[in-house]
Amino acid sequence: MTTATLESELLAKVESGLFIGGEWVAAEGGKTLTVTDPATGEVVKEIADASPADGLRALDAAVAAQDAWAATPPRERGELLRRAFDTLMARKEEFALLMTLEMGKPLAEARGEVNYGGEFLRWFSEEAVRITGRYGLNPEGTGRIVVSQRPVGPSFFITPWNFPLAMATRKIAPALAAGCTVVVKPAALTPLTTIAFVQLLEEVGLPAGVVNVVTTSKSSALSGPIIADPRLRKLSFTGSTPVGRTLLQQAAQGILRTSMELGGNAPFVVFEDADLDAAVDGAMLAKFRNIGQACTAANRFIVHESVAGEFARRVAERVGAFKVGRGTEDGVGIGPLIDEKAVASTDELVQDAVGKGAKVLVGGAPISGAGSFYAPTVLGDVSADARLLKEEIFGPVLGITTFATEDDAVRLANDTEYGLVSYVFTQDLARGHRMIDRLATGMMGLNTGLVSNAAAPFGGIKQSGIGREGGFEGIHEYLDTKYTLIPVS
Structure with a gap:
């Protein structure tokens, strides 16, 4: 089999639609965008170009699936992530080649990204069953303090083009482990790897609506209504500091939990x-x-x-x-x-x-x-x-x-x-x-x-962002802390 044939067959396997509520669907009006190979300038695939209405349909699906996914036993959530890790490792070469075709990095580095991105699946598959709280007598002796953790809720992820697999798994894995449903918008320049990863999640048993993917050439137009929707409870973005500032301003209206991994120097x-x-x-x-x-x-x-x-x-x-x-x-x-x-x-x-x-x-x-x-x-x-x-x-x-x-x-x-x-x-x-x-x-x-x-907390200070991804800290970005007082009788 020639290299060109191998590349063509791999690209043919990647879905071209939006993934909403467990189904691959066309964008509103049938609109499409093209993905090109930066090494040649040639078009490698045409995919759906979502509208703002498509984005809200994806959020509808995430909201509808939230309660059931939050009630799914942590062990089941963790096992799904572990199956995803095992399947990803078995298909390392396919994912590495796909990343190279759409982003341009050398294959050796793409293989390294598959290993790195996969580790977030393995790590958070193990963290899913380690979400804990605490219980104890208050200092006055008049009541019992119960501290518990619960999923934040529907989350929206905006991922960058430079690490198309790892940036998806670094956000999706802790959210799923914590019991949150998600809508992910990959970068228009490199959406294919994220699409292929979500196909893998579907294959290993992901319930409908838990992860939804919308690809678009009009990022701000699609993201704005999702962020403004009061049903959304979490926003995570990786990208430039100027865009991060704008998103934080939008998120402030709904007092959203935010994670921002921004620029560096x-x-x-x-x-x-x-x-x-x-x-x-x-x-x-x-x-x-x-x-x-x-x-x-x-x-x-x-x-x-x-x-x-x-x-x-x-x-x-x-x-x-x-x-x-x-x-x-x-x-x-x-x-x-x-x-x-x-x-x-x-x-x-x-x-x-x-x-x-x-x-x-x-x-x-x-x-x-x-x-x-x-x-x-x-x-x-x-x-x-x-x-x-x-x-x-x-x-x-x-x-x-x-x-x-x-x-x-x-x-x-x-x-x-x-x-x-x-x-x-x-x-x-x-x-x-x-x-x-x-x-x-x-x-x-x-x-x-x-x-x-x-296994380490990734993130910066000053204008490089807020929040952490990875490590023990990573799952807490998707959990709310609840305190309950039980009087001593």
């Missing part, structure tokens, strides 16, 4: 005593994973002046050796950016930095031809006023600036409105602990360039 600090081999390895992971299109991507490389030259030389050598191409090709380390708009914005930041004195050590320009490719880039001597150090890059560009003292490093690292993740490389354990306390981020990698793990 991650500092990557390399001290003079760092193991440079480990730091370079960490830089490759923290910067170039997912072609740099990740909120956790290292954005600002803050390197001690005594080792900056050697660090720059080593990373430039590694980056210059990357094979760029379609993610399905053997050995490709850098795939395309999601679209031409992303290429233009990445180049704009690079040219701004160069115009302010940065040196191009490797790359530094778009790659001509089919697809939306940008050359993996390393810039040295990036000035403090470069936009590259202030704005989220979302591309394969590594910019280096220097520092002299620990206080300088902390000041530079914290000089941002964002606070999602930071990375620190030092062999001084005491300094590492100081950085944990001093860096204003919700997560930190100490001598590692990869922090994401289903």
